[in-house]
Amino acid sequence: MTSKTYDGGMKSKAMLKLLAGLCLVAPLVGCTAVGAQEVRVYSGRHYNTDRQVFKRFSEKTGIKVRLIEATGISLVERLKREGSNSKADVILLVDAARINDAANAGLLQPAQSNKLKRNIPARYRDPSNRWFGLTRRVRSIIVNPKLIDPSTINSYDDLSKPELKGKLCLRKRKNVYNQSLVADQIVLKGQAGATAWVRSMVGNVKQPFFSGDTSLIRAVGQGKCGVGVVNHYYLARMQAGDNGKGDQELAKNVKLIMPNPAHVNVSAAGIATSAQNKREALKLIEFLSSPQGSQALAGPTHEYPLTSQGSSNVLKQYGRFTPDNVSISAIGANQKKAVQVMAQAGWR
Ligand SMILES: [Fe+2]
Known part of the structure; x- marks a missing residue:
């Protein structure tokens, strides 16, 4: 767990004066007590590049961002404990x-904002306004064309052939992405249909x-697996060289197939029930959900922004994707059932 503050190197004289008078010479909590603006973000997004986006927000608004990072599960556990x-x-x-887990545990409070409604398509936000999608990721199919003809696979259904x-090859059941x-x-298929699909698919796993x-993509690249299922940005990272030369070479043996239609997931934010800086919290979420904010968050991590499809060369080669019509809240509501279906089918 790490914590860091970004004041974005604020340049305006007024802001410098404010910081000198209220923040820089005072401990953080005292600083808040006398009225300086700050917002504390508990983040399960473990991407260094997010810091740049928070810095930009601070420069724009004068609101300091204090970032506390942890993995998704331990973050929710910590919040429950606190x-x-x-x-x-x-x-x-x-x-x-x-995010549904956090909402169901009472960790998030509803927020009313026309900006958020405008910025975020309805399917990517909570119908009760407790959380708001900010970036998108596609659960995609990858193949090694030496082993599998990519033209024979177009949909998740094809994985059960x-x-x-x-x-x-598939990732373990306990990971939320496959859940x-x-x-x-x-x-989309109903429980019986989905159960039949999962059973046949798991039957194909050796x-x-x-x-x-990432380890799954490497195995496909090495020809240990012909086909797999991963979030698109893991391959994009390898192809862009973010993981080093070795992975970039391996990724040349891998082709990504956008399933049609595609299961789209999000990273999302909400205002904590305990928030002491609610106004600043809302401002930050509004900023991150704007076309510029969402692109700034999604770009460096090779995710897709909320309302457009990525513009980087790596993402362009994947072509456009068509999301299926399932909302994020409907996915959350079926999570427990999904884990049962997977366990019964022998998905370990
Ligand atoms: Fe991830």
Whole structure:
């Protein structure tokens, strides 16, 4: 768990005066007490590049951002433990499962904002206004074209074809990304349909289940698996060279297929129930959900912004995707059922 403050190197004289008088010489809590603006963000997004976006927000508004990072599960656990003593103003998490979890645990309070309604398509925000999607990720299919003809796979359904026996690799059941994919398919196919699909798909798996999307992509690149399912940005990172030369080379052996229609998930934020800086919290979420804010958050991590499809060369080669019509809240509501279906089918 790390904590860092970004004041964005504020340049205006008034702001410098304000900071010198109120913040820089006073401990943080005292600083808040005398009226300086700040917002504390508990983030499960473990991306260094988010710091630049917070800095930009600080420069624009004069509101300092204090960032506390942890993985999704431990962040929610920490917030539950802290209860009403929590110092969190904004909670930022990845995946429908985690943000719904936080909302159901009472960690988020509703926020009314026309800006948020304008910025965020309805399917990417909570119908009760407790959380708001900020960036998008696609659960995509990857193949090694030496082993599998990419033109034979267009949809998640194709992963259950008997021709793929022994060639499919999947990540472990406990990871939320596949839970959300199965929840999505339960909404689309009904429980019986989704169960049949999961059973056939798991029947195609020969290798032990993987513990990460990146290790799965490497296995496809090395020809240990013919086909797999991963979030698109893990491959994008490898292709862009973010993980180093070795992974960039391996990624050349991997082709990404955008399933049509695609299961789209989000990273999302909400105002903490315990927030002491509610106004600043709302301002930050509004900023992050704006076309510029969403693009700034999504760009460096190779995610997709809320309302457009990525413009980087890596994302362009994936082509455009068509999201299915399942809302993030519907995915959250079917998460438990999804885990049961997966366990019963032998998805370890
Ligand atoms: Fe991820």
